[in-house]
Amino acid sequence: MPVAKKIQASMEKSSWIRRMFEEGIARKAKFGAENVFDFSLGNPNLEPPLNFKRALIELANDPSPSLHAYMPNAGLPATRKAVADYLTENNRQTFSPDDIVMTVGAGGALNVVLKTLLNPGEEVIIPSPYFVEYNFYLDNHQGVPKIVKTKPDFSLDLPALENAVTDKTKAVLINSPNNPTGKVYSKEDLRDLGELLSAYSRKLGRPIYLVSDEPYRKIVYDGIPVPSVFDAYPESFVVTSFSKDLSLPGERIGYAAVNPEISDKGMIMGGMILCNRVLGYVNAPAFMQRAVARLLRDSVDISLYQMKRDMLCNGLSECGYEFEKPGGAFYLFPKTPIEDDVAFVQALQEENILTVPGSGFMGPGHMRIAYCVDDRTIEKAMPGFERVMRRYKK
């Protein structure tokens, strides 16, 4: 076999998602892109804020030397300082640049944290439904995912999480606001999770870490707060990116921050900086590090996503779809009226509506609708959503 066995298996496994993706491309070619309603990807449709554009132009015109040179693997000192200041402003803790590693997006940040922490065979508990790319990230470092269902409203099921702890548990990985459900975990849930992890850390005589993936932190609605994991638990990391709130997913820029109160901080940060290097990232892209340092308090206009959420929720509710109204992110995760979510998603595809089966997120009986799309797409897809629901509803 020319490629590694694992890689070949992964390619085969992902091929039905790819087939759906290709079917979407074929439909766009056949019916015209404007007649295909693509809710399949979390690719933000809003342009980056004007301040980002201004920053790019200023930075491109900066005559200083060495702007594109190597730097410390943790990132540009000025950018790390800016991130630390921003986090200090928004948290109870005081952050220093030494608590920050700039990364190639949140994907890079997660790989850096996981490689730093995981010995082969160690387990990471993940509430489901979840972004299944995490499986690859764990496998990259020979970690083992332990998947624990959330409650029907997608909030954390603390007794189930407790049940999943073993002597191999190294970390719990959460994602709030959540992809694919849009759920924002409450302060009480995080506090309880923190207490649970404290108790088991004492029992095991070593910390179980809490890693929070938060690229959607700024994308929340109706003024709902996104509570801090740093407050809930000292042995915690936040990984994030500017992909969603600044609409920069192609630029691969994000960071990992450790709780300033984490134990063994020196060793952990040393490990993360080493891993950022040896994973081949080396450092986060220099130009975008300089850009985002100026944009930490900016974001796209979140109210536009809120209007899309409301338009979609109202429309689907009228058609008889059942769902938890999301507090954040730009995904809706409705129940499919039949158990077989793949069949339902295929029926929608025949109406030129592209969504992703919940099974793809370990949330069968649901589908994910990414509503980071034009308002017109939502509007024009609604009759199709209605027709398919009418056909399947008991």
Place this chain on the structure above:
Amino acid sequence: MPVAKKIQASMEKSSWIRRMFEEGIARKAKFGAENVFDFSLGNPNLEPPLNFKRALIELANDPSPSLHAYMPNAGLPATRKAVADYLTENNRQTFSPDDIVMTVGAGGALNVVLKTLLNPGEEVIIPSPYFVEYNFYLDNHQGVPKIVKTKPDFSLDLPALENAVTDKTKAVLINSPNNPTGKVYSKEDLRDLGELLSAYSRKLGRPIYLVSDEPYRKIVYDGIPVPSVFDAYPESFVVTSFSKDLSLPGERIGYAAVNPEISDKGMIMGGMILCNRVLGYVNAPAFMQRAVARLLRDSVDISLYQMKRDMLCNGLSECGYEFEKPGGAFYLFPKTPIEDDVAFVQALQEENILTVPGSGFMGPGHMRIAYCVDDRTIEKAMPGFERVMRRYKK
């Protein structure tokens, strides 16, 4: 232990290099940066070409939508097309965009290729001295390095390479022009290596791949040619970056290209695209992909590096240093007059001259001098080089 055992061990192992690095920083603080002669890092001192600057300004002012959005994991189609056209221009083969994956630098490209190919325990043969970061890249994917010494002139030792082939050999990884030696492998050596690999591939009933890491391809002197691995062997990959020839190491932009004649190309490219995604890179940074597409035929002024090489070689030769005059890259790898290269490098450090012991590249009894520095640094360091040589020479 808070961090993975392997990560802790790596941190401890690299700590003497770090101590030297920190000693350098301390010396700069004490004596003033202008009085410390830092030849320790391959951080190009030349600024990127003016065309790069112009491209940045134009791209920053581009009002088109979706410039920072997600894209195919292989990279922007226009950039892949530009790279394919460039490679077609400079090789006997005809390249298509489907032969190219844009990556987060050559480090990213190497990790993508290695993860695609390696099953746990499979071996990669590497001629030494070499860039030991490769060890980490192999270990990331549970590959095993098999190190084979080059000849005294740093050219490939074909019988020794042949000796190292086992039934676990998956690939040979070469780097030409070479870091740390500056050696450029000859057409004949590559042809012989290709024939060797063809013979053993037939024997094993599966290809042994040849991976060539070529970030220094444009940095060559006296018109010396850098022969193509694509011509030497069909089952081959080139990984490279724009870090050195455009002086952009902080931007993390490069690519992997497969030989258009490689077997199982579809599966290999599919694997590489998957690996670019699941390693957390996702795609190479969008903005720099657009920039480098316009700069494929550009480079910094290589004649400036040639002058530095000559100044350094002439000076050191007069002091009695022995070395192979490098044909490319910006490193000189002289013999140390005593066996203990670390001791000699420490003696140079007392003269405020910072170099790296050859042992750090599996080339003991040598030291690496990175001459991508100001001419003045070379000039002013020469008396120190002389004093230390005089002290140690038998």
